[in-house]
Amino acid sequence: PGHVQILPPRNVTLMSKDFEMIVAWAPGEGSPSAVTYTVKYQSEDHSNKWKKVPHCKNIPRTSCILTCVIRNCYVKVQARVKAVSGQLQSQWATSQFKDYYSEVKLAPPVLILNVKNNSIHVNASFPLPTCVEHLLWKYELNLWKAGSEDKKKYEEKFRKDSVIINTTALRGNYCLSARSLFVSNEFKHSKFSQPVCVLLNHKG
Numbered sequence: 001p002g003h004v005q006i007l008p009p010r011n012v013t014l015m016s017k018d019f020e021m022i023v024a025w026a027p028g029e030g031s032p033s034a035v036t037y038t039v040k041y042q043s044e045d046h047s048n049k050w051k052k053v054p055h056c057k058n059i060p061r062t063s064c065i066l067t068c069v070i071r072n073c074y075v076k077v078q079a080r081v082k083a084v085s086g087q088l089q090s091q092w093a094t095s096q097f098k099d100y101y102s103e104v105k106l107a108p109p110v111l112i113l114n115v116k117n118n119s120i121h122v123n124a125s126f127p128l129p130t131c132v133e134h135l136l137w138k139y140e141l142n143l144w145k146a147g148s149e150d151k152k153k154y155e156e157k158f159r160k161d162s163v164i165i166n167t168t169a170l171r172g173n174y175c176l177s178a179r180s181l182f183v184s185n186e187f188k189h190s191k192f193s194q195p196v197c198v199l200l201n202h203k204g
Contacts, residue, residue, distance in 0.1 A: 008093040009037065009062070009081045018107035019128050021070060021100050023079035024063040028090060035085045039064045044076040044097055058084060068131040073100035100132070106180040106190035109139050109159075113176070115167075115198055122163040124178050138181040140189070146173040146197055156181060171201045 007028030014023050023039060039056035042049055056064035070077055076097040083090040109124035124139045141154040141163050154163050167174075175197040180190040 006031065006035070006083050006085050006088040006090045008090040009083055010093065012079065012081050012093045012095040014066075014077070014079055014095045014098040014103075016098075016100070016103045016105040019067075019104060019126070019132065020065050021067045021077075021098075021103070022063055022065055023081065023095055025081050025093065026062065028083055028093075031083060032085045035083050036060055037062065037064075037081050037083055039066075039079055039081050040092075041066060041069065041077050041079045043070070043072065044078075045072075050080065067100065067129045070100060073132060073135070075099055101135075102185045104132075104182065104184070104188070106182055106188060108190045108193035109178050109180050111141075111176055111178055111193060111196050113196060113198060115200075118166060118168045120165045120167055120176075120198065120200075122165065122176060122178075124157070124159065124180075126159055126180060135182070139178050140181055141176060141178045142192070143174060143176050145170075146175050167200045173197055173199050 007030060009025040009028050012025040036058040038058055039053045040050040041053060053064060053069050066079060076099040078095050078097045080092040080094040082092045107127050109126050112123045112125055114121040122141060126137055137159040138156045140156060142151045143165060144151040157163055175195040177192045177195045179192045182188045
């Protein structure tokens, strides 16, 4: 009684978006405007050993990217968050356990095209955090003539593989789009990237 207190953050949630593992939360009820947050995490194989997240200490925002502080993408982790305002600190609020490998949500790759006389060399660039580049990311590529529904599919290429398309017989405006693939406990894929279109064997 008589003590001013600050309520802990609400809805602390571990989630994945665009290859990242993120912890997000909502401010505690009646939070002061000048409030900051500090995040820690622990892994299931070392429970009760909470580790600091250096880039998420006393931050004003309500989310923190944990991807590359998590040492093992196969082990479940949980995060906890506390609010700080001046001399006041809230209690910790804790998320559920999740692991990167089975939870990861993918973003579409960016296509890099090199159009030569009789071929297109296609590479896919992934917006990956460096710490997860070693996983077996793949992509699937579609090619079609603009206005047509008939798509040629180039399936399951590894991330660093080029696709070389012979364009000798192709004439007109052709479009390409790709999606990221990942097989963990289940098959996952991103949405397709925005189509990139090129004019092939154009005379005049």
